[in-house]
Amino acid sequence: MSESILIKGASIVGGDVKDVLIVDGVIAEISTSITSPEAVVISAKDLVLLPGFVDLHTHLREPGRENSETIATGSLAAARGGYVAVSAMANTLPVADTAAIVEQVSSIGKSVGLVDVFPIGAVTKGLAGEELADLASMAHSKARVRVFSDDGNCVSDPLLMRRALEYVKQFDGVIAQHAQDPRLTEGAQMNEGVIASTLGLKGWPAVAEESIIARDILLANTVGSKLHICHVTTKGGVEIIRWAKAQGMKVTAEVTPHHLLLTDVTAESYDPIFKVNPPLRTADDVEALRAALADGTIDIIGTDHAPHPVESKECEWQSAAFGMVGLETAFSILYSTLIKSGRISWARAAEVMSSAPAAIANYENHGRPISVGEPANLTLVNPAGVMVVDRAALASKSKNTPFHGMEFAGTVVATIFNGAITHKVGL
């Protein structure tokens, strides 16, 4: 399906106000005033046009957990959140550890057609942390997997991690590590600290995350491989990554919107809606993460969108599932916490939401500059917009948002995927 879209008067990545004409999925013209009688016109006065968002950390739950989310519902949630590409984590049932599964996920994603669904392959068979999965078969499959992760589980065996890092070099792959020492976090429920101690919930020490980050950075540099650290949550983790980058070591890192905003104080409610892995940390950690995203220590926003059905959250904290949905609220949280105050520029926002994740994962056609001849994967946002989060209104099949009732500045008003409008509201 091809159509012409004319975006009138948008500020391009927060800069010059221009008209943008899209024809056949490609940016055909950018100038101060374009007229095109056959084009669908989007009036973008006071709106900002960004490269379409790319999420490197999405749980779509299909196959196997379709009661939580499907590729279709997750794709719609992504489009509403301004995303044009998502990366489907491997912890499905069965696990995405073979070419057949990743091809299935990729193919369902294509048939839904709202975003590019790039499967992430498991590092180890069944996420069991014992044997390597068929990494090259997944890389050479139609799904062309380049990012591998046992997310949810840490690849804790140092030898196995070393081998995985080495092995994926043959197809320029990257290992995305969920940094969590399993032994230091047995039965852990929330951030270790005075709040956990007072609540009688088993603590999750920062060192369990930081020791793996440090180890893997050293391992990756020993073998010259690409390492991505998923959802960094601690000040200490930030310091280690900052140090490594200063040494010229190769590593990329991600932070979730919820870790940029919420702290372990939320657990005082004993409401498992705030239970997440890795856990919400302290206000000091939140500040360190914001600073790290601003100064480039942390490269990208990854949502860690993790849908769970009601019954997995409507129970005792220690029995509840870890995770929260986040695709539809990510931009508004980033805008409210960092863009609005000017702490990060629109250009930096475009990097962390689009070009940097696309570059880490080698997603061609994504995170491209907004210029003539580039694929039309674009997101239009309204800085003056207000989002009051209503869980019932989420497109995601699961409603486990910790932000219900909260008000944020900045909204996604349109998403254009391969030249087609996949989301548009109030325009």
Place this chain on the structure above:
Amino acid sequence: MRHLLSINDIDKDFAITILDTAHEMARVSEGAVKKLPTLRGKTVVNLFAEDSTRTRISFEAAAKRLSADVINFTAKGSSISKGESLKDTAQTLQALGADAVVIRHPASGAAHQLARGKWISGTVINAGDGTHEHPSQALLDAFTIRKHLRGGKGDLSGVEVAIVGDILHSRVARSNVLLLTKLGAKVTLVAPPTLIPPQAQAWPVTISYDFNSVLPHMDAIIMLRIQQERMSDLYFPSEREYSSLFGIDTERLALTKPHSILMHPGPMNRGLEISAEAADSPQSVVVEQVANGVSIRMAILYLFIAGSQESSNE
């Protein structure tokens, strides 16, 4: 609706009111007819999702002495192992018309969720949730300390209390830290560093790893039960070593002030954290704690159920 989920739910004045009321209730228990009509027609459900004969019969005796109808709902591990959710259990209790639910549960926060889940309309009394809190135990401990050291009146200002043992996993310790300090007592936690909760330095307590140096200053010593499985979880090397450093025996008792009292929430591991001689010594008030437990729970049920009724009629 007023709930007793945590010691944080009561201020100092109300804590003293509970202790004073328990003092009156004790007289009922000492009388020939051990019964008051106060809660006639009210239904109290004891929801025990974890083994605890002592606390359950204490609440049961308390409710019966106040003439309430008592239903015991013993559902050991039901919500977790059998898949019945706390919500479904709560709705069952609501259907039974419970005016109050006394809940003991292995999950920290279960009482909070029961109270805040809007699944039931009655008062919720926390009778121990995971490793979080056990408010009625702290109140009975404060009552016992006040009776022996403050003549059964007022607060506990200036009283020195040591809580000794597995602080990390103890809901009794957490409630006692909150309550005893609220009442003006000075609390010292004594344990190996592995059994002190992380960042407990932020609590209003002193922390010591040296039991002998603490003992001469204490007016009351609360020994906590040490569970055998803690050893396999690497918290300490052997029972013998634990016992020699943090157990109380007659030699250590000799280091204490003569008027000081020795307490234990029970059940005791004789020979581990407390020697038989120490447990049966004149300084031991362990048996009295049990009797005081009934008086405190009568006071709690009276003030929280009858009290809630009065305020909702206003």
